[in-house]
Amino acid sequence: MGSLKPARKKNRVIPGFGLSMGVTLSMLSLIVMIPLLSIFVVLSDVGPADLWKAISDPQAVAAYKISLLCALAAALVNAVFGTILAWIIVRYRFPGRRILDGLIELPFALPTAVAGIALTTLYADSGWIGRLFAGIGVKIAYTPVGITIALIFIGIPFVVRSIQPVLEKLDGQYEEAATMLGAGLLRTFRRVVFPEIRPALLTGFGLAFARGLGEYGSVIFIAGNIPYKTQIVPLVIMSKLEQFNYGAATSIALVMIVFSFLTLFAINFIQSRLNHAAKGAEN
Amino acid sequence: MSDPNPIPPNPASIPQPAAAARNTARAQGRTARLVLIALGVLFILVMLVLPLITVCVYALKQGWDVFSNAITDPYAIKALQLTLLATAAAVICNTVFGLFASWTISKFHFRGKQFLTTLIDIPFAISPVIAGLVFILVFGRIGWAYDFLQAHDLKVVFAVPGVILATIFVTFPFVARELIPLMQAQGSDEEEAAALMGAGWWTIYRKITLPHIKWGLLYGIILCTARALGEFGAVSVVSGHLRGKTNTLPLHIEILFSEFQLTAAFAVSSILVAAAIIILILRNIVEFKGRKEEHEHVR
């Protein structure tokens, strides 16, 4: 009980902080932080000129565009269908609803490689769906459309699972009240329901988009790895690695990391703005 | 839960124009309901169910013998073993991490808590390919730990440890992410009360915290297992695709598919599909039980 000792440690009532924090930080450092910081160690050897050369390489630039556009398109489709799915699961009662609800999680549970080969086989020119479109001269597999389809598959649970809890909490009486006042269905949705689910929708959209940017397993088979056409950023990194060009691979990886973090930051920012606005409206 | 068909109020009590609008709205409502359910179900069928059916049909396309040969192939079994090993390692490691990290973050006050939470989420935010890449940058030929490994005759990249590390990295936040909100919602009153009576951290954790989080913990472990079983991108970078040595099941599937052994690829996939379906069912059971118990104990 020496009162001269700094009393810092005693200030916590629940015991075990030092141990618990110690284990957490050690594991986090060993498994995540130190490996991740190696990126900067390697980049410091690369030097700015080579870094810029690798980043601005036309093949890489084409890949950024493909990755961004496909992820954006997929996230938009998912925003629409994710909202519809969350809505029918929460608001309607119909046979098979519970199974539908359980299936939403399938893309999380199914290994991406399995999803990838299944989608490729389905949408190839000889596949069950690909055949229908090949008949009218539209190719899906090995085009950006195919990439987008794979990213829709992988992203749908993010949107549904973001919106679902909000809709569950949102009292159905609001909608009923609006309908009672004679508001049409679309109007009710746009004015009453949509503002409530907007932050959640945005989160789901952002998560699906971020996942789409980095996705590898489910996309590579259907993409086909054609430079300038269907080569997504992770595939460029992969091909640089196969050429043992570690500097270029790491440089492009840096671009991807920056993109991912910007996306997450943007979501957080917009969300805090929306929360602020909502709170302001309440007062 | 809202009733989609509320009892209509006495029509006489509603002004005529509003009542008319309400009737149209209800008719609109019924049509919209049908259209939306049809759209949703169609989407799920085409996007999620059809790929599953594809796997099963193609797996058995050339008959039972080809199917069973493909899944009893020694390379397939080796790959399955490695996948299970990596999954077990990831689940154990990330459960330990999850238990400590969630306890630290939810039961104590300290500076930089928000920052720490963000750091834990990093593996979710970056591409699996980059997750694999970072281990090459540490342990590969250009890595700063390479000389040390050489000196001690150790191999990480293009070897089993690399596969395991990459799997752990990718699934790192799963358990912690499940537990943190759960523990935060629970608060730390009970732990404080126990500490006031002189209980040590292990007693508090075992007797007070753990009973609260057991379903959430199980849930996190299930999610972690699912992701670890199927991990492809990160493992693909560090594995080196050595058949029978560093190939996991998903990598084995990739090789079979690229060699145009479609039936074999789908046959092996069907193992993982079965695992995925079991996981989905378990996930739903655990979620249901957890919700039920929470309802009972937290009034």
Add this chain to the structure above:
Amino acid sequence: MYVELRQVDKAFKGYKALDDVSFSIEKGKLVGLLGPSGSGKTTILRTLAGLVHPDSGDIYIDGQRVNDVPASKRGIGFVFQNYALFRYMTVFDNIAFGLTVEKKDKAFIRERVNQLVDLVGLQGLQSRYPHQLSGGQKQRVAFARALAPNPHLLLLDEPFAAIDAKIRKELRLWLRETISSLGITSIFVTHDQDEAVEVADEIIIVNRGRIEQKGNPADIYKEPSTPFAAQFIGESSVLAHYRTLKGFESYEGYDNAVIRPELIQIAKLGKQPYAHASEEGTVEDVFFRGSLIEVHVNVQGMRLIGYRSPEEAALAPGEPVSVLIYRLYLYNEDKVRLAENARLKDENTVFI
């Protein structure tokens, strides 16, 4: 002095939660810390328990300075506001927890828990879980759990806040009786003055992290020593200008006044024996409150609240009445005094 705080300060992120808090409590007393929410009363309690550590100042329990003694070693029983019962343990295990931690022998634990179960009247409920108990039963379990390791100081944080108004009164009485039969020094926190007055031997009024007044309930009621105490205790209302009221013209040096219903007498016009000391007013509102009638009267633009017995002649809104003010509490920023109606005093000297 058994429990003592000396010049304790505590700030949370620049906000002063405790500002030079000093007080002492005798052994065996049941003390209420009374104050509005955010006043620092709970912080005082948590500081005593060791859940909060003061920035400066000393804490003494039983003659020993305990600043550096960890919470679990201070010999304190703590009843949390929401009880913090262990939700996944039975009533028995909850009460036994402190003893199990101390590694007491099984037979002893069983005997002690059963003894406490009898004390708090929960016989037959030992194997229930907290979610199967009513609010009052939960409080009793929390109480028994805190008492189990034989603490020499019992601290209770808003012990009645989570309980239905109906059974609250009954529980207050029960708690007071049980604590006094045990003779354990106890401190409880409350924002409800009725509760404090009814339960405590002694009240400490806390406001903005400072101690306003300490004393037995009757003394605080009769002689508030700070403006805050004067306003906080009783059904007080503040008067904007008191110097125009009859009998209070000559009091100097105070800006405001506080008045309570029991310091006013409202009578029908002409029925007022001390008419020369009374004001005229108009009835604004009349509320039936069961055992009494609350009357709001407008006097010179100020609203005064008074009580009348239901036995007296009824008053109606709009009716002119005579209002006699016996006393006021005058105050400005830092001082407070009792002011008698001067005209009544004159009357007395003339008559007696």
